[in-house]
Amino acid sequence: MYDNLLDAIGNTPLVKLNLDTPAQLYAKLEYLNPGGSVKDRSARYMIEHAIKTGLLKPGGTIIDASSGNQGAATAMIGALKGYKVIITVSEKISQEKLQTIQAYGAHVVMCPSTATIDDPRSYHSVAKRIQKETPNSFMPDQYFNPLNTEGHYYSLGPEVWQQTKGTITHFFAGAGTGGTISGAGRYLKEQNPDVRVIALDSINSYRATNGNPKPYKVEGMGIDFDSPVINYNVIDDIVTVSDNDALGILKTLAANHGLLVGPSSGAVAYGAYRYAQKLSKNDVVVMIFGDSGRAYLTKNFYTQDQSSINTITPPPYTNTVSHKQLFDQSE
Numbered sequence: 001m002y003d004n005l006l007d008a009i010g011n012t013p014l015v016k017l018n019l020d021t022p023a024q025l026y027a028k029l030e031y032l033n034p035g036g037s038v039k040d041r042s043a044r045y046m047i048e049h050a051i052k053t054g055l056l057k058p059g060g061t062i063i064d065a066s067s068g069n070q071g072a073a074t075a076m077i078g079a080l081k082g083y084k085v086i087i088t089v090s091e092k093i094s095q096e097k098l099q100t101i102q103a104y105g106a107h108v109v110m111c112p113s114t115a116t117i118d119d120p121r122s123y124h125s126v127a128k129r130i131q132k133e134t135p136n137s138f139m140p141d142q143y144f145n146p147l148n149t150e151g152h153y154y155s156l157g158p159e160v161w162q163q164t165k166g167t168i169t170h171f172f173a174g175a176g177t178g179g180t181i182s183g184a185g186r187y188l189k190e191q192n193p194d195v196r197v198i199a200l201d202s203i204n205s206y207r208a209t210n211g212n213p214k215p216y217k218v219e220g221m222g223i224d225f226d227s228p229v230i231n232y233n234v235i236d237d238i239v240t241v242s243d244n245d246a247l248g249i250l251k252t253l254a255a256n257h258g259l260l261v262g263p264s265s266g267a268v269a270y271g272a273y274r275y276a277q278k279l280s281k282n283d284v285v286v287m288i289f290g291d292s293g294r295a296y297l298t299k300n301f302y303t304q305d306q307s308s309i310n311t312i313t314p315p316p317y318t319n320t321v322s323h324k325q326l327f328d329q330s331e
């Protein structure tokens, strides 16, 4: 029982995933956080720190750039604590994520998908500009704020360590800002330097293409510039995944394993699955499943082939019993 919704963030389940690998694979179901993603942790940490240190004052406005999930988390926290929230997003965002942010009462500013974050039209540049122009406002600035990483260091890392009882050997998470992998990864390596920390990136990202990024469909994940939030000292390997591979595994995860997860979780699952082929049965692999597939249903990543859908024509309606009769019978 919690007095405060934000205390319900974290303590998400770690569930075995039976894929055909020698190693043991476990998925950390971060979509079960109240705001629906792993980003509840970093948003809460940065905002509570800003309130404590006076950067965010009563009646203030919180502004941030987000691929959607940080925005939803920020909007949820703003709704609970009584702050106005403005979130800048890029055109790539799913309708579901957009409407989720709006449902929490936040204002959304749509920006074009730009190749670089310092483009004045990018969602990051626009958020910075709005923050400068808005009195009594605060920008968590997840792409540049080291507290983003710290949020995961103090919550996600310890949970994974405790849930695996210290047996974890490999940690996989998608990297966008890099906060999740760097924060939780640092904590795990401090407990046991032998834990391998592996980041997932898009094959088309700025980093993966040596500064010549191409568009990609996976949301939230992809190292799109030299983010100061990423701590490469704790990352042992970076695995790149194509849209096809990340999206291709989503149907299997949902229909064969009951895990309806978003595209970045598809990338993590695919990357970890391939990687784990070389591991042994004593290896314990933890994968961060950052958000739910429910946030992407309109993108049709999960739809069955139309030919496999059985359409059954319902029989004509013959019920002559009125609602009143039904009601009377049950009395």
Ligand SMILES: Cc1ncc(COP(=O)(O)O)c(C=O)c1O
Pocket (backbone or CB within 6 Å): 037, 039, 067, 068, 069, 070, 174, 175, 176, 177, 178, 179, 180, 181, 219, 220, 221, 262, 264, 265, 290, 291
């Ligand atoms: C679903 C999902 N997975 C992974 C990430 C990447 O997390 P991070 O920004 O901590 O690197 C994000 C970031 O928004 C996300 O929304």
